[in-house]
Amino acid sequence: MSGGGPRGRGHGPFGGGAPVSKAQNFGPSAKRLLGMLRPDALWLTVVVLFGVISVALSVVGPKLLGQATNVVVAGFVSMQFKNLPAGVTKDQVIGQLHASGQGQIADMLRGMDFTPGQGIDFTQLAWLIGAVLTVYLISAVFMWLQGRILNIVVQRAMHRIRMMVEDKLHRLPLSYYDRMQRGELLSRLTNDIDNIGQTLQQSMSQVVISMLTVVGVLVMMFVISPLLAVIALVTIPLTIAITVVVAKRSQKMFIAQWAATGVLNARVEETFSGHAIVKVYGHQHDVQQAFRGENEAVYRASFGAQFVSGIIMPAMMFVGNLVYVAIAVVGGLQIAAGAISFGDVQAFIQYSRQFTQPLSQLGSMANLLQSGVASAERVFELLDEDEESLDPDPAQTVPEDASALAFDDVAFRYLPDTPLIDGLSLGAKPGNTVAIVGPTGAGKTTLVNLIMRFYDVDSGSIRLAGVDTRTMTRADLRSRTGMVLQDTWLFSGTIRENIAYGRPAAAEDEIVAAATAAYVDRFVHALPDGYDTLLDDEATNLSVGERQLVTIARAFLANPRILILDEATSSVDTRTELLIQRAMSALRTDRTSFVIAHRLSTIRDADLILVMEHGAIVEQGTHDELLAAKGAYWRLYNAQFEAPVLDTGAPPIPAGVGSMQVSGASGEAGPGVSEGVN
Template structure:
């Protein structure tokens, strides 16, 4: 819609040929200038899970059971170690007389000056000469295996339920987006590039789903593991537990410092990804134009620049956030060394058993590992929240003004359309249409002509309520269209645009798009009236021929005929033709115009035309300049007036004269 685009150059990116957001030269979607804070965005994202709160409670409970069983394992393995150590030590005293007790042996060692050995043996529960108690050892190992098996089952159930919860949340988000895009005004699509919008509803939504799927379970398990391990560590030795706790403030400090830096980089990454997607989409859609005008190098240069921007942002985000994991591992290793040294000293002092130190070392690993995982998930969370912010920006966009509820009742055959002192502007400081009044009677054909930017397509946008008038009113049989629902108004209107739009499906389905319940005979009649039937039979599958989303297996002319057949079948009371025959040859145009004359009976038709030869039989021709109707009347009447229409008409049939500096000679 060239007029609309011309009036919006101050706010909307320029678009190339082929319709909004298509073709080379389309403007790039602007990166996010200021993102929401991480906290509010993350909280809002988690709010999307509220409908499945009960399932999430089960997830937490099963995670808690799994973690509780998991953290008991090292304690039991420590007991197994103590059984082995006790058996090994008892064999060292197999030659002592029967009846000698552990206490007596320790007293003898103390008396002989081996006090340190005596202190170590005080923590070992052994019976001199008894050897390893394999029965008890087997019970302990069997218990550990059973505990780990049950823990794995609970972990699996937790993961399965969480997956269901996340997929339901993503389904809701996609449904919210689907509902939102139908409520957004046309002005949003005029300023938002298609590739950028697609990036938000595909890439960003997928990234949110992956973030929730990968991080939620890990966060829950990691936090529960930290709590459970802390309890077990304090139950073994509060001194060693204090040493392990040193890792927490260091972990928090490193994570916060890195997260602040990586959040900005992840925002830049997804914004740059949207820009790159827009470039790819427009270049693919307009690849023929790119080649015709020899812009391959410019397109490749632009792609390289935007691809490099994605690379730099992605590399920076991943590199900075990737620092967390090595840092956490380094902190964990320091804690491990400290626990090993202090634990060894306490074993030698008889303050703790070997098995307890072994269990504590395992707990220290279990303690630092979830902290490291929490830190390493910072990059995933930052990326997911950055994507969520972009999706929330879409969901928070202002919607169209709501329809009247209930909408005004209008007769089914209403087709008298009138403009009453209408004014409209896209930009506050640039009026486009002012004091426009006209009346289109049922069965009449109103042609709208004028130079580019005169407001012709804007007039159609106002009829369809893609935009609402700023003042005045548009009436249908005397009823203000703003009091009708948009669905009711548009259901009465058929529209054929210069830019054809066909979806992936059969030719039959594309024709029946406006009336899915149409019979086969009605579809064929509409196709015949629009001269689609004449070429359909030459296709291998006839009306069942499958079209892709670009309908590349039909010519431009054939695609336009299918859209005209779709309008025939819809049987509208108001018909709008925006350069509808511009893509067909002269012979086909004449045939279609004959069919259109039948379709216009008892219907109000608006025809936007640049080829003035196609509107000679219009009942009323409106000549627009700068949003005003400067002339109106029939074709012969306007030519006789020798005004604006006469100048436009003659300009189309005059031979071009080159400005060579030499006056033309008649």
């Protein structure tokens, strides 16, 4: 930003990235993220209810399969006694086995329900298999419904977060954008928010199902065998311990990963937006080296985060396998002792898998949760930024045609310990053109920022028609102001839409009149679609000067009471500039105009010229008065028009730089002297 703008974190194509911000704790951030789902609490209740039904049915499945196994085993065992006389009971068979010294087999058969010689009961077996299929089918339907509803809930939450961020961006002061890299900000708005959505989508359903499954399976295991259930419970403290230890290390790495990603995005955005400059000065190698370094930082942070968090799943599987072996051994001994049936042990082994699997899934989701919460912290940091001060309520207003503007002992600085503007006082009457000149960094653009209330003054006041602008709403103040900057901004749309941005309700003839006044009409008809020519997001299908003319036409159409021109004609040729100056002279009638100019020939007819140095007005007057005073303005004028290659206080051009630069400097004097003479 020229004219003494703030020195933020912008650094050109070759500087370093933004520092890593301090992260919040995982717990508070996760709780705040879940709070974003509160508006859909009713649907979340339905999600949990459907999850309970689905899990309950899936938990019943192994028990039914165990009963089916018992039917098969009992039928097979009963066939071993088919040669016994009819009417022999299970107890008689067991008694005969004990009498014959086969007590261990007798104990095992005691835990089975069979009728000697009956065989497999296929009717009961078919009923059990049908029940299992029905249970699993209904469970799958409720699981699908739960996933669909949860998807709707998550997408609504992401829509709300994006709207919150959008609203927040409009409430942030300009100082935030001055210090925040554009690529870093875009990374938070795109990568981080998308990562939050993916985390919620992939983890929430799994977390709910896993927790419900653990509870349901644990109940069924205690019903079948309390002893085996206690063995299975060993998994829980081991899982918690492993997850906590790994999560503490991986959280920092995920924060570093997303911070490094933001820095890399900032590098890519600023490098390729200035790609032509990089090429011209031959800095491709420097940019590539910087990119490689930052890409390596992303790689190291991502690899470390994924590697550390990836330890959880293998560790959980190892613990689960140990528990599986213990259950198989103890269960086999209980079968031999007749304390439990084959089907119950089979069901319990399935339950043990169902029990350890959700614990393993919860552990494996730690990396996903850590990554999502790390992204949420970065978005919350944006949402927690200090906002612009609220507009006064009630606010004062001024007449529609008011344009008299006055600075009264204004003081302002971007940084508390760096003085910029102190004790500035000036007045501009309706119809006056106030030109502001001075060296780079003198505070010219800062003056414009204060008029528009992009920044508020530290002390003193700026008054519009006698009313302190801080007592007006920003929208009211800015609606009376038109601004044309040196850096053009056009959006993706037609030329007509870009001009109408100054006054969307304008009629077609008003748009054409504004375009004609700004000499846009002159080149528009040479384009294939005229005013309907579609501009891309960078408006690369127009030249720099043509883009500037469109922005001037936009200001013409807005018909503001206060007009601010910040080097508005610096990108057009001399002839077009003279034509635009004539059009602007008509536009400035009965309006207050502030013109920031480096080419002094463009402001010779100004009613008041302010010469600024180091944030202070060192001279003011008309062009002729300031030249006669032979002060700062006189030195600027002579340096620009009369002796551009003489000593102006700048360091000499080093030997060997090349004659092209010297001739370029002197070549610029020709038109300047001509304009000065005219």
